[in-house]
Amino acid sequence: MESIPLVHASLGERELAAVKEVFASEWPAGQGPRGKALERELAGHFGVGEAVALSSCAAALHLSLLALGAGPGDEVIVADYTFPAPAHAVRYVDADPIFADVRADTGTIDPEAVADLIGPRTAGVIAVDTVGLPADYAELKSITDRHGLFLVEDAACAVGATYQGRPAGALAPVACLSFHGRKGITSGEGGALLTGDQALAANVRLRSSFGIGGIAEQARVIGLPIPEFTETGYNYKLSDIAAAILQVQLGRIEELLDRRRTVAARYAELLKDEELVTLPHVPDDRTHAWQSYILMLDPGVDRAAVAADLRAQGIGCGHGTWASHLQPVYETDQKCPVSADLFQRGLAIPMHAELTPNQVERVVDVLRAALRAHAGPHTA
Numbered sequence: 001m002e003s004i005p006l007v008h009a010s011l012g013e014r015e016l017a018a019v020k021e022v023f024a025s026e027w028p029a030g031q032g033p034r035g036k037a038l039e040r041e042l043a044g045h046f047g048v049g050e051a052v053a054l055s056s057c058a059a060a061l062h063l064s065l066l067a068l069g070a071g072p073g074d075e076v077i078v079a080d081y082t083f084p085a086p087a088h089a090v091r092y093v094d095a096d097p098i099f100a101d102v103r104a105d106t107g108t109i110d111p112e113a114v115a116d117l118i119g120p121r122t123a124g125v126i127a128v129d130t131v132g133l134p135a136d137y138a139e140l141k142s143i144t145d146r147h148g149l150f151l152v153e154d155a156a157c158a159v160g161a162t163y164q165g166r167p168a169g170a171l172a173p174v175a176c177l178s179f180h181g182r183k184g185i186t187s188g189e190g191g192a193l194l195t196g197d198q199a200l201a202a203n204v205r206l207r208s209s210f211g212i213g214g215i216a217e218q219a220r221v222i223g224l225p226i227p228e229f230t231e232t233g234y235n236y237k238l239s240d241i242a243a244a245i246l247q248v249q250l251g252r253i254e255e256l257l258d259r260r261r262t263v264a265a266r267y268a269e270l271l272k273d274e275e276l277v278t279l280p281h282v283p284d285d286r287t288h289a290w291q292s293y294i295l296m297l298d299p300g301v302d303r304a305a306v307a308a309d310l311r312a313q314g315i316g317c318g319h320g321t322w323a324s325h326l327q328p329v330y331e332t333d334q335k336c337p338v339s340a341d342l343f344q345r346g347l348a349i350p351m352h353a354e355l356t357p358n359q360v361e362r363v364v365d366v367l368r369a370a371l372r373a374h375a376g377p378h379t380a
């Protein structure tokens with residue numbers, strides 16, 4: 001029986017060749033020639049002034065909040081239905097995450113919920129492009145501008161997606177990307193911060209490197225310059241090995257996304273009459289990067305049993321993403337009923353750029369049988 005993984009990173013010979021070149025160079029560490037080149041290419045690709053290559057999206061979120069001045073006593077409103085990195089980042093700076101519920105049709109942060117949560121301690125908002133689908137930035141930006149709040153885009157899953165014709169990653173004044181192995185383009189682990197604000201980018205770059213500037217450049221200067229530590233920075237640099245991989249991956253965004261789009265379109269076609277699932281909805285003004293393909297099961301379906309059947313047949317699946325406010329670490333009384341419902345009913349089925357048409361059909365065949373076997377008495 002052939003197994004069909006839920007996710008698969010499309011890394012190949014070209015990425016290997018790029019790594020080999022770094023091995024032959026003098027600088028495998030971060031902020032070297034590869035990292036600098038990647039930053040220029042990222043800024044160009046996304047049409048933003050500045051890109052800072054970082055070790056992860058979590059690092060990018062952390063440094064954005066520091067650079068934006070969020071700290072103890074502040075509240076930061078975060079999208080609830082997501083991998084909970086945004087709320088974690090708010091905790092890193094000793095501020096308080098406030099969870100905003102999401103739209104039932106898209107799973108993205110609900111602008112009305114954001115507006116309702118703004119109070120005297122609110123410093124800003126972190127919106128998430130949920131598993132690759134951009135949030136409502138026109139509405140969000142008008143709310144944050146009106147209240148003098150910052151707006152950060154967590155575009156971890158959304159490389160290649162668009163909103164009103166603009167690329168995800170350039171939809172808010174500060175955006176954070178992930179290049180983790182489960183995202184659309186990857187270097188295993190990795191991330192970046194994108195912004196039009198030069199001072200903010202410089203601040204983030206400094207804090208990503210122990211609070212000391214440009215070691216790679218210093219090494220080339222004649223004489224004995226002794227760089228100074230001006231911040232208690234972190235080590236959040238992306239290695240030049242990872243940067244070299246990402247330079248190749250950046251050139252493959254459209255190719256890889258096209259293949260994911262084909263898979264999504266085929267799932268939608270094959271499942272369009274299946275009354276026990278709701279397919280992902282993509283509003284007309286945006287496109288999806290398809291980091292995940294999450295179906296919402298009819299409430300009467302036993303999700304765990306369906307997942308067990310899929311896995312027994314070698315088909316990878318998962319619950320999708322999380323209702324952040326329900327995670328024990330946050331100990332909150334807040335309620336986000338829409339997010340909680342999506343968290344309970346979601347089923348992620350295989351989505352990556354290497355899936356074949358036959359595999360997609362097999363996933364759907366096994367899924368249909370499992371749904372019939374585990375639909376409750378009150379389901380359609």
Ligand SMILES: *Cc1c(COP(=O)(O)O)cnc(C)c1O
Pocket residue numbers: 055056057058059082083085086128129154156157177178179180190191
């Ligand atoms: C994966 C993910 C992250 C974390 O990215 P890392 O690069 O692993 O830190 C952050 N936010 C969202 C929405 C994610 O899906």
